[in-house]
Structure formats: structure tokens, C-alpha cells
Amino acid sequence: MNGIHSFRYNGDSMRGSDQASSRGVYRNRGVDNCFPSMPSLSRNASNRRSTTPTPSCIYRNMSKKSTDNLPRAPSPLLSKNASRRSSTPIMFSNSSGLLKPPAVERRLECKLEELCYGCTKKIKITRDVVTNTGQIVQQEEILTIKVKPGWKKGTKITFEGKGNERPGSYPAGITFVIAEKRHPLFRRDGNDLELAVEIPLRKALTGCTMSVPLLGGERKSLKIEDIIYPGYEKIISGQGMPISNEKGKRGNLKITFLVDFPKQLTDEQRSEIVSILQDSS
Incomplete structure (x- = not known):
């Protein structure tokens, strides 16, 4: 004990691997060639006439701004790093x-x-x-x-x-x-203990007094006066596991009886059994 x-x-399994980080580089793209190409002689004149960009240039600027605001798909490098982080x-x-x-x-x-x-x-x-x-x-x-x-x-x-x-x-x-650990005799069910006991058919029908084991190594005398049928259960209170949140209290010991039927009978025994049980329901 x-x-x-x-x-x-x-400790190798407790090491944390360095997390690789990716930095995206963004560039602000200027809008070039917004004005149509004009001959050099008339350039000054066109500048004096109007400094407003042409509609086609405005449309191009608006389309670029709208696409710049859309969320970008993650790069393969970012996806690879994310999957690597999930397994760390x-x-x-x-x-x-x-x-x-x-x-x-x-x-x-x-x-x-x-x-x-x-x-x-x-x-x-x-x-x-x-x-x-x-x-x-x-x-x-x-x-x-x-x-x-x-x-x-x-x-x-x-x-x-x-x-x-x-x-x-x-x-x-x-x-x-x-x-x-698995116990050879007892099985735990919450705070209760379960024990299976085999009993001969004669004792199951006529009653008996038997000694049953307890978990600590002691034995308890148990008197059976009822007819024991397959699946019959006897409960001994206070012989189960201690209840941790209730000091001094224990669960129950549940004894399940397994009736051991004879594997063969003589003709005389069969006749006697028939005569005994002929009036039973």
C-alpha cells in the first residue's frame, strides 16, 4: 500500500514551439494617367480650361477604393501557420x-x-x-x-x-x-458495492444461513428465509463505500444471488420433485 x-x-512534449508570424506588406497604389493624353501645345490650355478629372478616371478610383476595402483571402503562408498553431x-x-x-x-x-x-x-x-x-x-x-x-x-x-x-x-x-483497480469479488457503483454469490438450489428453496465476505476482509452472517429466485437481491446497509461529503456515512452492499441448478437428476429424484411441486403454482 x-x-x-x-x-x-x-519534458519534450511540454516545449512550446516558436510561433512564426507573417507580416503582409501593403502598398498604396496611386492613380496614374487619369487625364487623357494631349498634345504638348494644347496642354496649358486644357489645364486652364478644367482641372476636374474625367468620369472614367473617377470610376476607376471608386472601383479601386471599393476593392481595397474588401477582405483579402488569407495567403497560403498564413493558413499554414494557423494550422501549425492549432497543433501546438x-x-x-x-x-x-x-x-x-x-x-x-x-x-x-x-x-x-x-x-x-x-x-x-x-x-x-x-x-x-x-x-x-x-x-x-x-x-x-x-x-x-x-x-x-x-x-x-x-x-x-x-x-x-x-x-x-x-x-x-x-x-x-x-x-x-x-x-x-479491478477487484476479484466486489464491483463499485457510486457509493454502493455489488457482490454476486452462488447458492445451491436446495438452499435457495428451503432457506439457509450463510457467511458473506465484506470489503475489509471481515465476514458477516446472513440468514435467508425467503425463497431465492434468479436475480434475487439482498441489501446490507452501511457496508458500501464511504460518502466523502457526509462524514461517517457509507453506501450499501448489494448481494445478488446466482442459483446453482443441478446438472443432472436420477429418476427417483425427478419423481420426488414432481410429487413435491405438483401442487405449486
């Missing part, structure tokens, strides 16, 4: 300018008994650390997790700054996600 698990964290891990920044990579998730498998009664897990990790000279060295450390009674699979425990370090960024965090 208190064994030491070892994980190796590879998200890096968070703050006022200090340092990047904060997302936490790395790891599974932490626990037995059903550990999730029921609680335990202490010690996990040995190896991570990259940046020294004062800028070198990256490996450092070993042991993290302690106190598993509380009633924790369910999917519960997350995060250690800030216990991941790999990289120059120009904060150390990454490590998040352990609780995973539930």
Missing part, C-alpha cells in the same frame, strides 16, 4: 513574460480497499531542473499523496511546479488521476 512508484517525465500545446503567459506550460497527467492506480479506508501513496519522480548556470540536470524527488476514504476514480491531485523545467518558463505541474 505504501509502495514507491516511479515515473519518468519527458497551449502555453499560458503572465505579466512577468514567463510561460506556464499545462500540467502533465499521470494515472495513479488504487485498490478498492485503499479508496474505501484511505492510504498514503509515495511516488518517486525524476524531472529536469535548470541550474543557475542554465544547464539542465535530472533530479529525483518523492511526492506523497494521502488518499482519502471515498475518493472515486477520476479524482485529480495536482502538484504545482513539480514537472520539468525549461529556460524562459515556469516549471510544469504534475496531475495524478485516480484509477480504480
